[in-house]
Amino acid sequence: MEERQKIKVGISIGDLNGIGCEVVLKTFEDSRMLDFCTPIIFASNKTISYQKSELGLEINYNGIQEASKALEGKINVVNVWREIPAINFGEATKEGGDYAIKSLKAAVTALKNGEVDVLVTAPINKNNIQAEDFKFPGHTDYLAQELEGESLMFMVTDELKVGLLTDHIAVKDVAQAITPELIKSKVATIEKSLKIDFGISKPKIALLGINPHSGDNGIIGQEDDAILKPVIKEISESGTLVYGPYSADSFFGSDGFKKFDAILAAYHDQGLIPFKTLSFGKGVNYTAGLNKVRTSPDHGTAYEIAGKGKADHSSFKEAVFTAIEIFRNREEFTELTANPLKKSRLKREFR
CATH class of the missing domain: 3.40.718.10 (Isopropylmalate Dehydrogenase)
Structure with missing residues (x-):
């Protein structure tokens, strides 16, 4: 029986000064996660390298220029920007908000184009994301505009x-x-x-x-x-x-x-x-x-512990698994509608 292709999980990195990068990297520091999905992080090689060094995390990643080049079995990082943004852990800066939105927009574009299957968003700050071309109180309102449903x-x-x-x-x-x-x-x-x-x-x-x-x-x-x-x-x-x-x-x-x-x-x-x-x-x-699957953790940027290596990544990991499960359930619903005798469920042994 042919093995199903792993779900491509697009990840927007959130506020660079918060715990977004930390919970993302901690989630995929455990290589078993790559048995369940192919993560595609929208940020930059230099940003991820800086974050993992500051947080003392041991992970390897595959730098790519577009999501379609992602490799299974690897943590993939799409280079959305080439410059090196200033990172000031624990501070709500305009620059932190700008890069959070750059990551989100690139991830949503990839989602709409079918380059990723689902989207998992790391936390943003609703204040510093406000800009001339982004006047939304949060992820939900922006996604409601960009996606159908x-x-x-x-x-x-x-x-x-x-x-x-x-x-x-x-x-x-x-x-x-x-x-x-x-x-x-x-x-x-x-x-x-x-x-x-x-x-x-x-x-x-x-x-x-x-x-x-x-x-x-x-x-x-x-x-x-x-x-x-x-x-x-x-x-x-x-x-x-x-x-x-x-x-x-x-x-x-x-x-x-x-x-x-x-x-x-x-x-x-x-x-x-x-x-x-x-x-x-x-x-x-x-x-x-919506016509696409998007999940996120149930917490915010947690500036008070950002950069200290103290963030709990449990909710982000749950967000990844939930996105995968919903995507599979939608596939199954479509299959069962066409063929009611067919039954299969995503196994979630590792949670």
């Missing part, structure tokens, strides 16, 4: 999956942003992702209320009664297993989340605080709903 910020582990109705917007704007159309779109996206990306045939989805105690029957805001409840009823009647709205303050503490395949939170902190509390270091940020 309806994007959903989806934080995932094997046991817990949390999506967001709204993500990087101010809390004061949340209630106004949540409309019946938005809810229907996000529920449809999360249901499709659970089926195709995670192999759950009939997923159960919980929606969290917008207001404390889901409005307490209108005493603490009208949005839950006026918007969420009618839409949930309508979606349920169409056959989707969606329930709620649930009071967010007790939902996770009571282990209520374990009854569902995914939870859809109303806004950023409502979903990410419990997710990171329960799963920090093991969680993965997945941009669901």
